[in-house]
Amino acid sequence: MLTRMAHASSLANRLDLAQPQRSKSAVLGIAMSFGRDMEVYAESEPASHVYKVVSGVVRISKLLPDGRRQISAFHTPGDMFGFEADDLHNASAEAVTPVKVIAYKWHSLLAAGSQSASLVRDLLNLTMVGLRHTQEHLLLLGRKNALERVSAFLLDMDKRGGFCPVVELAMPRHDIADYLGLTLETVSRMFAELKERGVIKLEGARRVHLLDKDRLAALGA
Amino acid sequence: MLTRMAHASSLANRLDLAQPQRSKSAVLGIAMSFGRDMEVYAESEPASHVYKVVSGVVRISKLLPDGRRQISAFHTPGDMFGFEADDLHNASAEAVTPVKVIAYKWHSLLAAGSQSASLVRDLLNLTMVGLRHTQEHLLLLGRKNALERVSAFLLDMDKRGGFCPVVELAMPRHDIADYLGLTLETVSRMFAELKERGVIKLEGARRVHLLDKDRLAALGA
DNA sequence: CGGGATATTGACTCTTATCAATGCCCGTGG
DNA sequence: CCACGGGCATTGATAAGAGTCAATATCCCG
8 A cells, every 4th residue: 555655756767768679568758848839739639649748848628618617736846647538638738838848659658558457557546646636626616615625735736846936927917817717807806815815925926925924824714 | 530429338348248257357246335414435535446326316515624525526326436547535535425336346347458458448548538528617617607407407317317398406406516516505596587587397395397498408508 | 118918906796695484394202 | 093203304594605707806828
């Protein structure tokens, strides 16, 4: 049981170093770049590859016919995304900032996996980590109020940034709103509220000083 | 690629038939029963097993310290649940109705998986299907209004019940509300609204006739 | 330095939550 | 078999939180 987490990060390394001539289970990825707001893949497009973020930030989102959008995740360097239960992507992936990724053919990963059981176990682990994150986000969307959502968001961004007291937000308010199930105006007001309470300090719209992480954590539930 | 879905259901069969003496990759499960509202496992309890529903309905939920609850899924016969990214369950599982399940040691599954790569691939597929469902639910919680949520819920229940025009709801209004991120009063009002519009007919609180599935689908988005 | 996109702030509305009263099943026991 | 009781569910009145629309303000980026 204790070995489960350990596997989660080893896949990225394995793929990093992969060279076709090295071993039977090696998988070669191809590097790709995307400009801001460019589409890595679209919803309902064939899901032939999975991706690893090298640099930049990627958002995964779904759209309703009338344009309402829900962002399910932001992916930062080291994250993998694009795993799908069937042959079509059921969400789209776009570059929030200029992005570099490595694309791996899903077919090749599975082929390599039939040689090495641990590679498939790594894929399983990555997917289970994604599921855990998504379930946590369900609780946020279903049961937390606006201030709690924004607080939780800032804490999450902080964690990804390595707990530095200054968080750089890669995305505009509109993306934050669509991630948190709010409007951009409400996100803005909650930032103002947190500023008011002395929990954060804003330096421009994108740079946030977390002055009191304990209080933020108390709010973020 | 087309083989991915096919694997999803084969795991259940493989486990059903499993007998320790039959093959190296067989996995033996143990049958368990739970009365209404009994706990199959609790949040933050060690995650030693995964489960398959034999009969009844199971709810997966997370609680906030102040008692707010979010149900992430209802599991019906044939579904498997209890997959976790780490060693502890990050949600609890409870019987909505009297329930029979088969419990499989996670450790045994992985051990069997090291012999048979396809078993781990089946587990991967089940997890990806769960992820897809959860992302769909994110869109519902983040961006749909009360009427759309209830309509989508009824359509989902209909699908599980095999598209029979009469849906039997196994769970009380409170559980529906906690699944849809609403209050039980709002769920009740939306049922009344759908009844008003001639889209459904109620026969007691738990039996719903879907009179116009097309209109329901238009609402459920 | 200027201009367009992005963000903030304000006034008002609307959906859903909250609080409260009533009604309806269903199972139980007389 | 019927009456009773207790959970569930429905319905109503009101309030609160977030959304909408609109007017600045600010920040980058060229």
